[in-house]
Amino acid sequence: GRWFRAISVAVVQGMLAGIGLVLIAGQLYALADAKAPGSGLANIGSLPGLVADTVRSASALSAFAVGAGTIAVLVLWPRWQRAAQILPAPLAAVALATTAVWALSLPVAKIKVSGLLDAIQPPGLADLGKLTEVGVIGTVLAFTLIASAESLFSAAAVDRLHDGPRTDYDKELMAQGAGNAVCGVLGALPMTAVIVRSAANVQAGAKTKASRVLHGVWLLVFAAAFPAALGVVPVAALAGILVHSGWKLIPRRELVPLWREHRGEAVVLSVTAIAIVVVGMFEGVLIGLLMAVAKTAWETSHVHLEIHTPDDEAEPVLVRAVGNATFLRLPKILDQLDALPTGRDVELDLTGLRHLDHA
Incomplete structure (x- = not known):
C-alpha cells in the first residue's frame, strides 16, 4: 500500500x-x-x-x-x-x-429505505462451489485490484485535505479486505472507500479515525432502526x-x-x-x-551540448554533454551534432552526464 x-x-x-x-x-x-x-x-x-x-x-x-x-x-x-x-x-x-x-x-x-434485514442474503452452497471456476476467480481478483486502488487513491487525496495523521495504507488494505469478507458472507456488494464522503467528513471538522467508524455506525443505526425517519x-x-x-x-x-x-x-x-x-x-x-x-x-531528461570550435582546423571540435541524455532528447542531440563543421574530428566529453541510456 x-x-x-x-x-x-x-x-x-x-x-x-x-x-x-x-x-x-x-x-x-x-x-x-x-x-x-x-x-x-x-x-x-x-x-x-x-x-x-x-x-x-x-x-x-x-x-x-x-x-x-x-x-x-x-x-x-x-x-x-x-x-x-x-x-x-x-x-x-x-x-x-x-x-x-x-x-x-x-x-x-x-x-x-427498505428493510435492512431483508437485504441480507448469504450465499448458498451452490454459490460457494463457483469459487473454483476460473472466471469467478478472475472477477474476484479484478474487483480486489480495482477496489483497492480506488480506496488508496481516495486515501491519498484525503491526506491532502487535512493536517492530521496520515493514512496507513497497509492497514487500510487489510481493513478493506476484512470488511469485504464480511460483505461476501452477508451477500452484500463489495465496499470501497470513496472521496466524497471522506471529504465531507474532513469538511465537517473530523479530527480522528473514530469519525469514519461513527459514520458507518450512524448509517447502520438509522437504516436498521429508523428507516421511517429517513x-x-x-x-x-x-x-x-x-x-x-x-x-x-x-x-x-x-x-x-x-x-x-x-x-x-x-x-x-x-x-x-x-x-x-x-x-x-x-x-x-x-x-x-x-x-x-x-x-x-x-x-x-534535459541535456545541453557545450560546443567549442577552435580556429585551427587541425584541432578537433570539442563537444561536452551536460545533463541527462535519454532517447527523449535524441533528436535534439543529433540535430546539434549534424550541424558541426564537416571534415573535422570531434572530441566528445561525456563526463558531465548524470545519465546515459542506450539510445
Whole structure:
C-alpha cells in the first residue's frame, strides 16, 4: 500500500476536480427529481435537456427550489458562528429542507429505505462451489485490484485535505479486505472507500479515525432502526449537499497560480479531471499518472551540448554533454551534432552526464 504515496499532487487534485465535476453533473438531476442518464459525459451532455424539462414541470421546480435552498443554507450557515458550533451546516440544511417540504406539502421525491434485514442474503452452497471456476476467480481478483486502488487513491487525496495523521495504507488494505469478507458472507456488494464522503467528513471538522467508524455506525443505526425517519428527507436536499460537496472538491483557487507557475502540472491536473469525467475514476487516475510520469521523464531528461570550435582546423571540435541524455532528447542531440563543421574530428566529453541510456 505504501507505493500509493508516490502520487503526483497534480494527479490528486485532478482526481478531486474530476470527481467533483462528475458529482455535480450527476446530482443536478436529483436536484430536479430527474433520473441521470448514467456516465459523467452523458450527464453533462444532457444538462440542456434537464433545464428545459425542469422549467416545464412544477414538481421539478419545487424540487429544485428545495435543493437550491439547501445549498444556500450550506453556504450561509457557517457565517452564523454561534449556531454553526451547535448544529453542523449539513444537518441544519436537511432539517430546514425537510420542514419546508412538510409545511408546504411540496410534491417532491423522498428517500426510500427498505428493510435492512431483508437485504441480507448469504450465499448458498451452490454459490460457494463457483469459487473454483476460473472466471469467478478472475472477477474476484479484478474487483480486489480495482477496489483497492480506488480506496488508496481516495486515501491519498484525503491526506491532502487535512493536517492530521496520515493514512496507513497497509492497514487500510487489510481493513478493506476484512470488511469485504464480511460483505461476501452477508451477500452484500463489495465496499470501497470513496472521496466524497471522506471529504465531507474532513469538511465537517473530523479530527480522528473514530469519525469514519461513527459514520458507518450512524448509517447502520438509522437504516436498521429508523428507516421511517429517513423516509421524510427530500432527495433534492441530499442532492444539494452533494452538489455543494462536489463544488468544494474542485481546486478552483489553485488552478490559476498553478497554470502561471507550473503549466505542466496544470495540464496533468486538467487531463486527469477530464479523463475521470469521460472514462471513470480508475482509468482517469491511471491516465493522469501516465501523464505525470511522462512529464517528469521529459523534464528530467534535459541535456545541453557545450560546443567549442577552435580556429585551427587541425584541432578537433570539442563537444561536452551536460545533463541527462535519454532517447527523449535524441533528436535534439543529433540535430546539434549534424550541424558541426564537416571534415573535422570531434572530441566528445561525456563526463558531465548524470545519465546515459542506450539510445
